[in-house]
Amino acid sequence: MTKLVVRPYRTEDARALTDIFYDTVHRIGLVHYTQAQVNAWAPQPKEYERWQQRLAQWPPIVAEFDGRVVGFITLTPSGHIEWTYTHADLQRQGIASRLYRHLEQEARQQRMGRLTVDASRFARPFFEAKGFAVVRENQTVRQGEKLQNWRMEKRL
Numbered sequence: 001m002t003k004l005v006v007r008p009y010r011t012e013d014a015r016a017l018t019d020i021f022y023d024t025v026h027r028i029g030l031v032h033y034t035q036a037q038v039n040a041w042a043p044q045p046k047e048y049e050r051w052q053q054r055l056a057q058w059p060p061i062v063a064e065f066d067g068r069v070v071g072f073i074t075l076t077p078s079g080h081i082e083w084t085y086t087h088a089d090l091q092r093q094g095i096a097s098r099l100y101r102h103l104e105q106e107a108r109q110q111r112m113g114r115l116t117v118d119a120s121r122f123a124r125p126f127f128e129a130k131g132f133a134v135v136r137e138n139q140t141v142r143q144g145e146k147l148q149n150w151r152m153e154k155r156l
């Protein structure tokens with residue numbers, strides 16, 4: 001991925017990032033989750049306005065390939081990784097790794113002592129590969145559906 005650029009979020013990215021969130025969850029989610037769980041994770045119709053507000057609150061680091069936004073990751077001020085999403089067509093090509101490398105650098109510059117994440121079944125092996133360890137299992141309920149994830153932590 002030589003043409004992959006990692007850069008800060010811009011307001012005009014909001015729509016494309018919202019599309020990546022919904023499309024990735026709906027296109028690959030069934031590998032690990034039921035249709036009902038996928039619908040609860042990313043409820044339709046797409047909530048563009050809500051996502052615009054969320055992204056403005058915690059502006060992500062964005063990956064762009066050939067001028068197209070293809071992934072994003074977000075670090076909150078408390079050191080929590082809130083969203084990690086790669087375009088469904090571009091999984092396992094190193095995009096989230098590039099994003100994570102920037103995030104960890106930023107966290108170190110800000111003297112954060114540790115990073116946490118609530119990792120999905122997709123994200124758990126990814127974060128394990130980045131040196132995170134599972135702290136506990138979480139059961140969240142969204143729209144009546146139980147969604148399992150794992151609180152993971154890495155000391156910096």
Ligand SMILES: CC(C)(COP(=O)(O)OP(=O)(O)OC[C@H]1O[C@@H](n2cnc3c(N)ncnc32)[C@H](O)[C@@H]1OP(=O)(O)O)[C@@H](O)C(=O)NCCC(=O)NCCS
Pocket residue numbers: 024025028083084085086087090091092093094095096097098118119120121122123125126127129
């Ligand atoms: C998790 C996610 C962001 C990873 O993005 P990605 O761009 O595909 O990740 P990378 O290509 O950088 O993967 C780097 C390494 O992580 C590990 N990894 C990533 N996905 C994996 C998987 N499905 N199974 C096993 N290991 C995986 C591997 O070690 C991989 O290195 P390798 O490909 O050389 O073996 C992506 O799968 C995704 O968008 N998932 C759906 C949304 C989601 O669950 N987001 C997280 C919410 S907490």
